[in-house]
Amino acid sequence: MASELPELVGKVLSRHPCAGVRWVGYSGGLDSTVLLHLLTRMGLPVRALHIHHGLSAHADHWQRHCEGMAALLGVPIKVRRVQVETAAGGLEQGARRARYRAFAEQLTDGDQILLAQHGDDQVETFLLRLLRGAGALGLGAMAESRPLPLAGEGRATLLRPLLGAGRAQLEDYAHACGLDWIEDESNRDTAIERNYLRARVLPALAERWPVRARVARAAGNLREAAELLGDLGAVDLAACQRRRERWGESVDLGALGRLPERRQKNLLRSWLASCGAEMPAAQQLDEVLAQVRDAAADSVPAVAVGGLVARRFRERLYLTPRLPAVTASADWRWRGDTILALPGGGALSPGADWPVGDYVVRFRRGGERAHPLGRGHSQTLKKLLQEHGLEPWLRDRVPLVYRAATTETPIAVGDLFRCEAGLPDALAWRFGWAAGAILD
Structure with a gap:
């Protein structure tokens, strides 16, 4: 019943306390509208995050609707526009990738993102994965909670507090509270597998079996089996260094x-x-x-x-992660007193002892030579990077540091080696872990 939703959501939140900001993934549809309204009625501080995919002619209207509803509820809202790439996996998969990438970029360590998938969505996910031949982990369907890797350091949490409810409960709640929501026209397209299941298959199954309860039980059992396999995988990962x-x-x-x-x-x-x-x-x-x-x-x-x-x-x-494309022709002026963000997700950080000065930083362009301290002569940068064991896919992204007055030979090559006497070993070349998270 709709009246049970606050207790259901409250129990889930109590199992997963939040150390940072609680965000609600707010599309403006029925499910996320109910979740956002529920949380505000419960007096919980939340922020809304709306992902503008740009796939529908109504996308701008949906954004305005979400901004208006958030203002009505007194909830701060952030809108992220994303680029959907369909080359790997099609439109639905591309939209999911873009959405999760936006989550990873927006959230910070300790935050939560609450999504409004419910029990009927869980049934659809289970059947889709079964038909695609998934194993125990896939058939465990959507977890109530799981870690969400971030674009920077740290981890957030993805939480689904409505998995114990059905769509009918959400509709009852929305009507009782007089809520307005968006109807995405793509939800009626039965060429999309999930919509076909929802419109053609599940109604027939539900006439004979309590599908949601049975799937919840099966998914729970399979998730437990998957967790045991995960425990074994963690042991093997540690053994494999x-x-x-x-x-x-x-x-x-x-x-x-x-x-x-x-x-x-x-x-x-x-x-x-x-x-x-x-x-x-x-x-x-x-x-x-x-x-x-x-x-x-x-x-x-x-x-x-x-x-x-x-x-x-x-x-x-x-x-x-996939390496984004970078150009090797650019130069960056740098004083050596701040972190220099580099294209492709890298960063060059000076230590406290690194001298402030006028530097130029660039990537490899081909043919460079360097003379590391302690060597009797210069060598090609290609050979030096091989000697230092730098992974081949990073060799065109290592930052070369030059004195601005002369850019003939580098004075430092990332944090791998220095080429000028008197320079401290005080540079750090790092990348953020940007897994890009694509998930269930």
């Missing part, structure tokens, strides 16, 4: 290869899940394992998997 890298993470290939193949796949699933990635199809895992296992020692294969990229280098398997 999982470590944070400058860009992404890596594990030891030799230790991975000594595991049975089923545990190798389970390790990859657990690793992807912990990074906030999509769960890949079984054939994708087979491809990753085959390419990294069978690749020549001097090759650097890269396989897209779960929205991330699996790479091999020097007997380690890396899992990294």
